[in-house]
Amino acid sequence: MSGLQDLYREIILDHYRAPRNRGELPVPPAHLVEGFNPLCGDEVVLYLEVEDGVVTDVKTAGQGCSISQASTSMMSAAVKGKPVDDARALIRAFKALMSIHESKLEGAEETDLSADLEGVRLGDLEALQGVVKFPVRIKCATLAWNVLQQGLDETAAESEA
Amino acid sequence: MMSATTSTLDVARIQADFPILARTVNGKRLVYLDSASSAQKPEAVLAAMDRIYRESYANVHRGVYTIAEEATAAFEAARTKVARFIGATDSREIVFTRNATEAINLVAYSWARANLREGDVIVLSHLEHHANVVPWHILRQERGVEIRWIPITADQRLDLDGLDDLLDGAKLLAITAMSNVTGTIVDVAGLAARARAAGAHVLVDGCQAVPQMPVDVHAWDADFVAFSSHKLLGPAGIGALWARAELLEAMPPFMGGGEMIRDVTTEGFLPNDIPWKFEAGTPAIAEAVGMGAAVDYLQAIGMDTVRAHERALTQYALDALADRFGDRLTVYGPAGADDRGGVISFLFDEIHAHDVSQVVDEEGVCVRAGHHCAKPLMRQLGVPATTRASFGVYNDRADADALVEALAKAEAFFAI
CATH class of the missing domain: 3.90.1150.10 (Aspartate Aminotransferase, domain 1)
Known part of the structure; x- marks a missing residue:
């Protein structure tokens, strides 16, 4: 079961069984953002509190497979209390870990994924790297991060308005 | 029995x-253990498809040369096999499609658009596959038809208590013969009789039932039956619509192009006879032959x-x-x-x-x-x-x- 052990690392199962930061925050001041994976029904709900460029609090809800829910839990723990810029760097680094090439245009230079990973400490998140060997599950792992990105974009737009 | x-x-x-x-x-x-999604293929099907490509491949219904005649004969023989397999007595009642989804869409685009108007009622059930839901949603958006749903019981059978009310004024009952999720077998003949008494036509999604049990479209007393080849041990890329000949005769064409015409002028066209009226363009020839071989295989069992x-x-x-x-x-x-x-x-x-x-x-x-x-x-x-x-x-x-x-x-x- 070596392939499976790579996918379902103990730390992932731990986050799945005991998810961090579950709950709700009052909206507003918190921002509510949701994401779905239409193929398998994974659902990630994020309550995001951003103050003065810092993610001051995060709560999560939703349901889905172990990979999507563990990734959500790990993401919430990783960005809580961090500056928004650091959270965005983590999003880029996590997607690089998942071998996702962002905005790669035809004819453009091959994006150097290592640049996105450099200087970013992924810590526990590296346990999710085994997902790359199971391509159909990558979208389970990235769902929470796409939802976070959307939430950060929306709160940035709100504060500008 | x-x-x-x-x-x-x-x-x-x-x-x-x-x-x-x-x-x-x-x-x-x-x-x-995923045959309800798509079945595996026996050697007989693979060999039949290989043989037509190696020995008798040409376009059908066009050339007069020997291999074109052979390809056409094999293609039409497959149609006859498929017709017999589901108890149809007239092979003109089998229209080859890409799959069952296209067969249901054919009915929705041709028969339903010619016969249903705003406020007309279509009855579906909660057991339906998206292929027997979305074409009717599209029709509702376009025509304003009403869709009613037969509910299900706690063990996922159809709850028929309110069926008469649901069928009241209905023009079409479109129902699966067997759920692809719960395996529930539906009493199609019983439902069809009640639908007919209410004046509705009956379409049956036979995707799951046709590969698993004896099916007789006349015993069901259906008007339309859709099913695919790939769940029937045959190749993907072909399916069939069975429909009563008089309905097919009256229905307008679905897609236009070669094969489906009798004559074309700069002013217009005359459609071909059934079933070819509904088979625009070069069909999936080897796939049809493969579907015929799959039917032979199942009938031998x-x-x-x-x-x-x-x-x-x-x-x-x-x-x-x-x-x-x-x-x-x-x-x-x-x-x-x-x-x-x-x-x-x-x-x-x-x-x-x-x-x-x-x-x-x-x-x-x-x-x-x-x-x-x-x-x-x-x-x-x-x-x-x-x-x-x-x-x-x-x-x-x-x-x-x-x-x-x-x-x-x-x-x-x-x-x-």
């Missing part, structure tokens, strides 16, 4: 006919025997799952195999369907996880996804046992 209680199928011999079953996955014997096999194996698997997992595993659908085909959807209390599917794959067991293209039904079940095992003629008790063992590993793996 038949000696259906005992299966006389020699599964070991059947398995030898399916080359793919000889391979391994993750070092384990391949245990293919006998559909009564196929149904008896499916029933016995499904009951065995239901019992094995209940014995091993008890209340920890929710199994959807009717309790016994008498009213269900070879499809079992299930869910562990604590483990997501996708995680289960991933772990059992490690054991070489192929099961489907997801909403099975039946989201209205999943909403009724109150779950986003289930894991589904489904059986074909090539599955046996060892496969059901392998499923149970693999599920036990999944349960242990995710144990809290």
Whole structure:
């Protein structure tokens, strides 16, 4: 079961069984953002509190497979209390870990994924790297991060308005 | 009516006919339990398709040379085989399509647009596959037809208590003969009689039923029956619509192009005779021949025997799952195999369907996880996804046992 052990690392199962930061925050001041994976029904709900460029609090809800829910839990723990810029760097680094090439245009230079990973400490998140060997599950792992990105974009737009 | 209680199928011999079953996955014997999604193909089907390409391939209904005649004869012979297989007496009533989805869309775009107008009622059920839901949603957006839903009981049978009210004023009942999620077998003949009494036409989604049990479209008293080849041991890329000849005669063409015309001028066109009126463009020739070979293969076994096999194996698997997992595993659908085909959807209390599917794959067991293209039904079940095992003629008790063992590993793996 070596392939499976790579996918379902103990730390992932731990986050799945005991998810961090579950709950709700009052909206507003918190921002509510949701994401779905239409193929398998994974659902990630994020309550995001951003103050003065810092993610001051995060709560999560939703349901889905172990990979999507563990990734959500790990993401919430990783960005809580961090500056928004650091959270965005983590999003880029996590997607690089998942071998996702962002905005790669035809004819453009091959994006150097290592640049996105450099200087970013992924810590526990590296346990999710085994997902790359199971391509159909990558979208389970990235769902929470796409939802976070959307939430950060929306709160940035709100504060500008 | 038949000696259906005992299966006389020699599964070991059947398995030898399916080359793919000889391979391994993750070092384990391949245990293919996803035939409700798409079935594996016997050597006879592969050989028939190979033969037409190697020996008799040309376009059909066009050339007068020898191999064109041979290709046309093989293509039309396949149509006759498919017609007989479902009890049709007139091969002109079989229209080849890309798949069952296209067959249902053909009815929605041609018959329904010519015959239904704003406020007309279409009756569906909560068991339907998206292929028998979305074409009617599209029609509703375009024409303002009303869609009514036959509800389901706690064990996912149709709840027919309010059927007369639902059918009151209906123009079409569009219903599956067997659920692709719960395996529920629907009493099509009974429903069709009530629909007809209410003045409605009847369309049957036969995708799951046609490969698993004897089907007679006249015994059903249906107007339209859609089914695919790829669930019927045949190739993907071809399916069929059976419809009453007088309906096909009256229906406008679906797609325009070559083959479907009698004459074309700068002013307009005259459509071809049925069924070719609905077969625009070069068809899937080798696939049709493959579908004919698949039908031959199943008929040699006998559909009564196929149904008896499916029933016995499904009951065995239901019992094995209940014995091993008890209340920890929710199994959807009717309790016994008498009213269900070879499809079992299930869910562990604590483990997501996708995680289960991933772990059992490690054991070489192929099961489907997801909403099975039946989201209205999943909403009724109150779950986003289930894991589904489904059986074909090539599955046996060892496969059901392998499923149970693999599920036990999944349960242990995710144990809290």
